[in-house]
Amino acid sequence: MAQDEIKKVFVIGGSSGSFDVLLYLLARLQPLDAAAIVIVLHRKSGYDTALIEVFSYRTGITVKEVDEKEPMLPGFIYVAPANYHLLIEKDYTFSLDVSERINYSRPSIDVCFETAAEAFGQKLFGILLSGSNIDGTHGLETIRQFGGTTIVQNPQTAESPFMPQQAINNGAADYVLEPEGIARFINGE
Amino acid sequence: MISDEQIELLLNDVLELYGYDFTNYTKASIKRRINRILAVDRFPSFAELRYRLRNDKTYLNRFVEAISVNVTEMFRDPQFFRILKEKVLPHLATYPYIRIWHAGCSTGEEVYSMAILLKEANLLHKSLLYATDINQEVLEKARQGVFSLSNMKQYSENYILSGGIKAFSDYYITTNGHVKFNEELRRKIIFAMHNLVSDRSFNEFQLILCRNVLIYFDKHLQDRAIGLFDESLETLGYLALGAKETLRFAPIEKNYKQIDGKEKIWRKMK
Numbered sequence: 022m023a024q025d026e027i028k029k030v031f032v033i034g035g036s037s038g039s040f041d042v043l044l045y046l047l048a049r050l051q052p053l054d055a056a057a058i059v060i061v062l063h064r065k066s067g068y069d070t071a072l073i074e075v076f077s078y079r080t081g082i083t084v085k086e087v088d089e090k091e092p093m094l095p096g097f098i099y100v101a102p103a104n105y106h107l108l109i110e111k112d113y114t115f116s117l118d119v120s121e122r123i124n125y126s127r128p129s130i131d132v133c134f135e136t137a138a139e140a141f142g143q144k145l146f147g148i149l150l151s152g153s154n155i156d157g158t159h160g161l162e163t164i165r166q167f168g169g170t171t172i173v174q175n176p177q178t179a180e181s182p183f184m185p186q187q188a189i190n191n192g193a194a195d196y197v198l199e200p201e202g203i204a205r206f207i208n209g210e
Numbered sequence: 211m212i213s214d215e216q217i218e219l220l221l222n223d224v225l226e227l228y229g230y231d232f233t234n235y236t237k238a239s240i241k242r243r244i245n246r247i248l249a250v251d252r253f254p255s256f257a258e259l260r261y262r263l264r265n266d267k268t269y270l271n272r273f274v275e276a277i278s279v280n281v282t283e284m285f286r287d288p289q290f291f292r293i294l295k296e297k298v299l300p301h302l303a304t305y306p307y308i309r310i311w312h313a314g315c316s317t318g319e320e321v322y323s324m325a326i327l328l329k330e331a332n333l334l335h336k337s338l339l340y341a342t343d344i345n346q347e348v349l350e351k352a353r354q355g356v357f358s359l360s361n362m363k364q365y366s367e368n369y370i371l372s373g374g375i376k377a378f379s380d381y382y383i384t385t386n387g388h389v390k391f392n393e394e395l396r397r398k399i400i401f402a403m404h405n406l407v408s409d410r411s412f413n414e415f416q417l418i419l420c421r422n423v424l425i426y427f428d429k430h431l432q433d434r435a436i437g438l439f440d441e442s443l444e445t446l447g448y449l450a451l452g453a454k455e456t457l458r459f460a461p462i463e464k465n466y467k468q469i470d471g472k473e474k475i476w477r478k479m480k
């Protein structure tokens with residue numbers, strides 16, 4: 022079962038100013054082996070399959086937009102589709118939800134992080150990047166509550182420092198790292 | 211935070227006492243909804259919510275309303291409506307009488323959008339639209355055809371993106387921050403309760419739309435609902451799902467053909 026194969030899951034949440042950081046990270050990732058990555062990015066437009074192409078161009082790892090009920094597998098980078106909340110079930114499948122925006126956002130980082138926290142416990146690493154929203158802080162707190170680890174982008178390196186700063190002020194960050202440090206962390210260097 | 215076991219208890223109560231079966235809905239989503247009910251209706255504990263639900267029949271409606279996700283809009287995914295107009299309506303036009311089913315219609319924005327499309331294609335007079343949902347509350351709202359004026363700017367943009375060429379505001383009248391859609395549109399719509407989990411096929415249609423409902427069902431329930439649509443669809447009829455839903459992996463898929471590379475519209479070939 023996929024459940025046993027996945028050893029680590031990185032959920033990455035970003036809002037304004039995080040796009041370039043994501044491109045930077047993607048270009049530096051080593052093959053994932055037994056890990057999987059899930060990206061929740063706030064964005065405006067509804068239809069943007071272009072995003073997957075842009076991400077794919079940066080890395081040899083397969084990047085795909087999540088299909089509903091899809092089982093999570095190691096070795097993949099999953100991207101939350103626009104206009105849906107992304108939830109992770111305890112059987113490691115994804116589900117989608119069009120319910121109310123949270124923190125003015127759908128997908129909301131909190132929603133994904135909170136459900137991931139329950140599903141993955143200690144295997145989970147939550148990473149919060151640049152943004153000018155309060156989304157993500159509560160999600161990081163939940164991740165810690167379930168035994169996972171949290172990393173926040175150093176606000177001084179963020180184009181929009183508010184979101185990571187908010188997480189730090191609330192004591193939700195285990196590590197505060199600049200983009201290079203985040204890349205190393207994911208690579209286990 | 212409430213546990214999976216507690217959710218199971220609650221859903222079993224609702225099934226046994228009232229016959230509503232939410233046990234095969236996706237777990238993470240149901241859990242969020244129930245946590246939300248606890249917060250919004252200010253239950254100090256799970257036990258009190260459970261007690262209320264078991265002992266107060268009138269609270270059931272509120273529960274069903276709060277547990278289902280009713281977020282919708284007019285001409286949601288405008289490109290979808292454009293393809294309906296360009297590729298589906300011309301076929302429907304060849305029938306002497308057109309029957310359409312909106313399953314999971316919520317507050318009606320989607321079915322009113324459809325009525326507008328039909329009107330513009332000069333097909334509304336020979337169409338009948340069935341709009342169904344399990345949620346009594348949203349059906350009542352849909353029946354009224356009254357929506358908030360503040361949404362009209364976005365709906366009108368969606369309408370134009372879908373290829374609409376009229377003045378969107380011609381379709382409603384405005385009073386006190388609300389709009390009411392023209393009686394002419396509403397007259398062709400029948401609103402009714404129907405539960406996709408437990409109710410049966412009730413008619414034959416040339417077009418069935420069920421968008422953003424199946425995402426809340428597990429695989430087993432999805433297959434049941436899709437089977438129900440298959441039973442209710444004439445050969446050469448169309449089935450339309452939400453942007454992130456698919457017929458792929460469904461047992462009946464082999465009899466269907468997707469009519470557009472991107473939009474989730476399938477035609478029943480046999």
Ligand SMILES: C[S@@+](CC[C@H](N)C(=O)[O-])C[C@H]1O[C@@H](n2cnc3c(N)ncnc32)[C@H](O)[C@@H]1O
Binds near residue numbers: 278
């Ligand atoms: C997110 S809304 C979708 C509205 C519209 N089709 C759209 O895409 O904009 C989902 C609707 O499905 C309804 N629903 C949920 N479970 C159902 C069931 N078992 N049978 C019928 N409708 C159901 C909910 O009450 C809700 O109104």
